[in-house]
Amino acid sequence: MTNLFANLWRHRELCFSLTRREVSARYKQSLLGPAWAILQPLALLVVFAAVQRFVHIPSEGLPYPVFVYAGLVPWSFFASTLAMMTPSIVSNAAIVRKIYFPREVLPLSSALVGLVDFAVSLATLFLLMAYYGVFPAASAVYVLLVILIELVFVTGIGLFAAAICAFQRDILFVAVFVLQLWMFLSPVLYPLSSVPPDYRTLYLVNPMASIMTLFRDAMFGLNPIDLRLLGIAALEAVITLCFGYGVFKSAEKYFADAV
Amino acid sequence: MPTPSDSTSSASATTGPPIVVEGVWKQFRLGSGSSLVRGLRTLVPGLARRLKVHEDFWAVEDVSFTVSDGEALGIIGHNGAGKSTLLRILCGVTPPTRGSARVRGRVAPLIEVSAGLHPELSGRENIYFNAAVMGMSRAETAAKFDAIVDFSGIEKFLDTPVKRYSSGMMVRLGFSVAVHIDPDVLLVDEVLAVGDLAFVLKSYRRIAEIRARGVPVILVTHNLQLVRNFCTRALWMDAGKLKLSGSPAEVAAAYTQATLEAAGGQALSGDVYRVHADEALSIADVVTVDAAGNARASFATGEELSIHMTLNATRATRPLVVVVTIWQEETGTMLVCHSTRDDGVELAGFSEAGSLRLSMRLARLPFIAGIHRISVSLSEGDVVHVVDWHEKMYSFRVAKGPVGYGAFHAFPEWALMPKEPA
Numbered sequence: 150m151t152n153l154f155a156n157l158w159r160h161r162e163l164c165f166s167l168t169r170r171e172v173s174a175r176y177k178q179s180l181l182g183p184a185w186a187i188l189q190p191l192a193l194l195v196v197f198a199a200v201q202r203f204v205h206i207p208s209e210g211l212p213y214p215v216f217v218y219a220g221l222v223p224w225s226f227f228a229s230t231l232a233m234m235t236p237s238i239v240s241n242a243a244i245v246r247k248i249y250f251p252r253e254v255l256p257l258s259s260a261l262v263g264l265v266d267f268a269v270s271l272a273t274l275f276l277l278m279a280y281y282g283v284f285p286a287a288s289a290v291y292v293l294l295v296i297l298i299e300l301v302f303v304t305g306i307g308l309f310a311a312a313i314c315a316f317q318r319d320i321l322f323v324a325v326f327v328l329q330l331w332m333f334l335s336p337v338l339y340p341l342s343s344v345p346p347d348y349r350t351l352y353l354v355n356p357m358a359s360i361m362t363l364f365r366d367a368m369f370g371l372n373p374i375d376l377r378l379l380g381i382a383a384l385e386a387v388i389t390l391c392f393g394y395g396v397f398k399s400a401e402k403y404f405a406d407a408v
Numbered sequence: 409m410p411t412p413s414d415s416t417s418s419a420s421a422t423t424g425p426p427i428v429v430e431g432v433w434k435q436f437r438l439g440s441g442s443s444l445v446r447g448l449r450t451l452v453p454g455l456a457r458r459l460k461v462h463e464d465f466w467a468v469e470d471v472s473f474t475v476s477d478g479e480a481l482g483i484i485g486h487n488g489a490g491k492s493t494l495l496r497i498l499c500g501v502t503p504p505t506r507g508s509a510r511v512r513g514r515v516a517p518l519i520e521v522s523a524g525l526h527p528e529l530s531g532r533e534n535i536y537f538n539a540a541v542m543g544m545s546r547a548e549t550a551a552k553f554d555a556i557v558d559f560s561g562i563e564k565f566l567d568t569p570v571k572r573y574s575s576g577m578m579v580r581l582g583f584s585v586a587v588h589i590d591p592d593v594l595l596v597d598e599v600l601a602v603g604d605l606a607f608v609l610k611s612y613r614r615i616a617e618i619r620a621r622g623v624p625v626i627l628v629t630h631n632l633q634l635v636r637n638f639c640t641r642a643l644w645m646d647a648g649k650l651k652l653s654g655s656p657a658e659v660a661a662a663y664t665q666a667t668l669e670a671a672g673g674q675a676l677s678g679d680v681y682r683v684h685a686d687e688a689l690s691i692a693d694v695v696t697v698d699a700a701g702n703a704r705a706s707f708a709t710g711e712e713l714s715i716h717m718t719l720n721a722t723r724a725t726r727p728l729v730v731v732v733t734i735w736q737e738e739t740g741t742m743l744v745c746h747s748t749r750d751d752g753v754e755l756a757g758f759s760e761a762g763s764l765r766l767s768m769r770l771a772r773l774p775f776i777a778g779i780h781r782i783s784v785s786l787s788e789g790d791v792v793h794v795v796d797w798h799e800k801m802y803s804f805r806v807a808k809g810p811v812g813y814g815a816f817h818a819f820p821e822w823a824l825m826p827k828e829p830a
Binding site: 246406 | 501519526529533542569
């Protein structure tokens with residue numbers, strides 16, 4: 150695992166170069182450029198806010214748009230980062246076949262692009278909060294920790310998915326499907342309190358459930374930060390990263406033959 | 409300096425040779441079974457034995473060699489002989505199935521140089537990106553930026569997206585970056601064949617400069633003249649195996665000889681074929697004959713060579729036309745094409761079934777050393793009405809004579825001329 154950080158540091162120039170290439174290529178090809186990072190969660194926000202008008206969904210005393218957007222921002226970070234990391238080996242086949250460098254640089258730079266997008270959408274969350282007169286709580290500093298855990302978690306899954314994708318493109322379709330189910334199994338549209346208490350322990354096995362809950366709790370001070378939940382989520386994230394990185398590294402040497 | 413075939417050259421004993429390949433084998437799995445099964449098998453070792461769908465294929469078999477500082481090793485062989493796979497193993501992108509390949513320091517792969525350029529980004533951004541992929545820092549690239557741009561000759565299009573470039577411009581850009589990274593090892597795969605002549609010549613010069621600094625070069629090519637002129641040693645790979653290693657002249661000669669023998673056999677493949685449109689008329693017994701009248705396959709430049717052939721008919725025919733074409737094997741260039749009609753020889757044809765013998769004599773063979781192929785065609789009445797066509801079915805070798813560029817030897821007479829009076 151220390152390998153991961155050592156390789157990352159040694160090849161940081163390449164990593165930044167890939168990130169810069171990804172970001173600037175995206176801006177050049179599209180009219181809206183960075184707006185796409187916030188457009189998807191914003192569209193979902195509009196739909197969910199509309200639905201909430203006739204289907205009652207509790208929102209822990211917050212204006213529902215603020216509540217749901219505070220779920221959509223970390224969720225989009227997870228979903229879009231995963232969507233970028235998964236094909237990262239395959240879409241760079243030309244350089245993978247030509248020259249050696251630690252291949253994790255490719256998915257990790259996709260994760261960095263995801264982080265850039267996340268920063269933009271987090272800024273829009275603050276704008277929305279200002280509009281509704283909702284202020285961040287003192288515990289909002291924990292948001293950084295929660296994001297770090299989420300980054301570790303998504304990187305682990307992304308490394309695994311990118312490795313599989315090098316051999317099997319089906320994972321791209323599977324990912325879309327799984328992410329859809331996963332979103333409904335995570336407290337994006339509804340709060341954790343809507344989940345029957347008997348099922349909560351099971352429900353919270355999903356690290357994204359803990360992450361979303363902790364994100365809102367920290368941002369708005371709805372509940373005191375559940376350190377046990379935070380610890381479990383962090384542990385799950387680290388285990389996922391170790392697993393994902395392990396699979397990635399053992400498959401790495403065959404990428405050039407497979408893509 | 410050509411080195412005789414040795415796979416354990418012990419050059420600089422202190423650090424060891426920069427490229428050491430020891431007993432390398434590379435296996436590929438051919439596409440049988442679903443790709444899911446193949447994917448799983450790669451990820452889960454041991455599963456391969458249980459899922460019996462593999463159809464394995466050895467792309468490289470037991471290849472060993474070393475390359476010392478400043479050496480240029482040419483690798484030749486037919487398509488599919490494993491040359492490019494070997495190069496990829498040396499690049500480190502694919503591991504050998506068995507054995508080891510050690511390459512010291514930074515590798516500049518001149519392989520598909522334009523692959524990896526991002527179409528949406530400008531030439532400038534692509535230079536930085538490509539350099540980063542090859543392990544150069546941003547500061548290093550910035551320091552060499554002008555030299556790279558200057559070499560590529562694309563400064564006018566530096567801020568144009570690469571998708572608007574011609575393929576030649578992309579190659580120039582990719583090549584320029586690769587040769588400016590101060591490599592410790594240079595691996596070249598046929599890239600020199602691309603681009604305009606001026607750039608090709610510049611590329612040769614650049615590679616020669618890098619090699620002059622002591623950087624070892626491996627060159628995979630089909631161009632035997634390049635191997636003879638540029639390389640210090642050559643390897644011939646055949647069906648994944650190292651067939652011969654030695655001086656470029658020796659290996660190139662053996663390779664052409666084998667190509668000749670393979671073509672002379674019964675297996676007609678590729679550009680070697682026969683079209684026989686009329687069974688009643690045929691060409692037979694085409695042989696190359698020397699001045700003494702003996703059939704021979706090997707000649708020297710300037711020697712006499714005759715092509716003898718027999719024409720057979722089982723019925724009366726109209727007047728006949730025979731066309732003989734001679735090709736340079738190495739370049740595929742047509743050297744001469746003579747027809748009896750154009751040369752003013754009238755072949756009246758057969759009045760009844762029978763055969764006749766025809767000879768085309770070249771009193772002084774004007775070709776340089778190399779393999780030459782002969783095509784013979786027989787037409788009845790008009791030259792376009794071909795009844796029997798033997799495309800490149802025969803060959804001869806010019807074994808003694810000048811080696812180099814071009815195809816012909818013009819028997820030139822050089823002389824220094826007296827100074828003209830002022």
